[in-house]
Amino acid sequence: MTDTRPMPSGVRSYLFAPGNHPRKVEKVFTAGADAILLDLEDAVPPKEKIATRAVVIAAMRAPRRARGYVRVNGLDTEWCADDIAAVAGPWLDGLVLPKVESAEQVRQASAWIAAVERAAGLPIGRLELMAIVETARGIELANEIAAADRRLARLAFGGGDYTNDLDLEWTSEERELDYARARLTHASRLANIEPPVDTVVIAVKDIERFRVSARNGRRMGLYGKLCIHPDQVAPCNEVFTPDAAQLAHARAVVEAFERAEASGSASIQVNGQFVDYPIVFKARRILAAAARAGG
Numbered sequence: 001m002t003d004t005r006p007m008p009s010g011v012r013s014y015l016f017a018p019g020n021h022p023r024k025v026e027k028v029f030t031a032g033a034d035a036i037l038l039d040l041e042d043a044v045p046p047k048e049k050i051a052t053r054a055v056v057i058a059a060m061r062a063p064r065r066a067r068g069y070v071r072v073n074g075l076d077t078e079w080c081a082d083d084i085a086a087v088a089g090p091w092l093d094g095l096v097l098p099k100v101e102s103a104e105q106v107r108q109a110s111a112w113i114a115a116v117e118r119a120a121g122l123p124i125g126r127l128e129l130m131a132i133v134e135t136a137r138g139i140e141l142a143n144e145i146a147a148a149d150r151r152l153a154r155l156a157f158g159g160g161d162y163t164n165d166l167d168l169e170w171t172s173e174e175r176e177l178d179y180a181r182a183r184l185t186h187a188s189r190l191a192n193i194e195p196p197v198d199t200v201v202i203a204v205k206d207i208e209r210f211r212v213s214a215r216n217g218r219r220m221g222l223y224g225k226l227c228i229h230p231d232q233v234a235p236c237n238e239v240f241t242p243d244a245a246q247l248a249h250a251r252a253v254v255e256a257f258e259r260a261e262a263s264g265s266a267s268i269q270v271n272g273q274f275v276d277y278p279i280v281f282k283a284r285r286i287l288a289a290a291a292r293a294g295g
Contacts, residue, residue, distance in 0.1 A: 003281035006194050009153070010292025011035045011067060012240035014197060015227045018043035019056040019070070029059075031230035032237070034293070035067040040083055041074065041098050049079050053086040060091040069130065071096040075105045081112055088116040094128030094153065099161065101138045103148035106131055110149040125151055130197070134158025135165045139180045146184075146191035155184050156226060157217075159199030170202075172209050174216050185221035195223040204229040214239040223289070242290045250283040 015033035017024045019040055028036050038056040040049055060068045072083035072095055080097075088095060097109050110129055117124050129151045133142055139162070146155055162180055163170045170176065177199070184196040198217030201210040210232050214225050218239055225236045242250070253270050257280045260268045267276045 012224050013227050013233045013236040019052040020044045020048045025059050031233050033233045037069045039071045041071050067093040069094050069096050074099040084112045096130045098132045100131040103144040106148035110151040128153040132156045132158045134161035139183050142183045142187035146187040154194040156197040157199040181220040198222040198225040200226045200228050211235045241293050242286045250286040253283040
């Protein structure tokens, strides 16, 4: 038997920075995040959006260790098409499309990206697309959105807009987010794309609340988290990196099962736990996630 689930990219932390603030843009690359998200959308006022495109391109062209993404403005704005035409290029790993509510929006953005790739001589599909789902409509259409286009690498959850859209109270326990998280996880699995990325936490000074939120997302099957402050990066990476005990158990499971399988058995016990193929597949994903994250 083989595990057909796609492995997470290994990106645990996606750190936002407003593209129009040079100091914040410079600082974001030194915060230890696995991926940088320079923003052209909510963090940039309308009068500065066009000029900010050149700023984010220059920042992404500079040497960096983190993966690089730009969040463009939504399809329902006047800027989206020109954002993509301006900032997409070989200096990026991908683009982030906010407030996605339909499969057609994903396909439209992908078509615009493909036009840039053709013009630049890049392979079609070279640039990733990540769609942020952050409204009731988007959550209910998550299955269609997740399966919309092969370029779509993963979904992300926007808890701020989601709780605003439904007028929910965003509590520290986050039970009100369970339904949306579950919908995105199921939709991603059905479409056979990477697990979704979890929401931001707007209480930027409350690191324990951030840690709890990250654990909530991880338990619900999401992998990685959107961060809006450098102080959130370290706890984010910590939560989404298997600890020593998890790694030791995963290795024990895989090694014992491989020995058993070679001798004709596909069900064993390891440290008092029943182990068969689903348990082994999960153990292998834990090891792979740790390897990709450098753990």
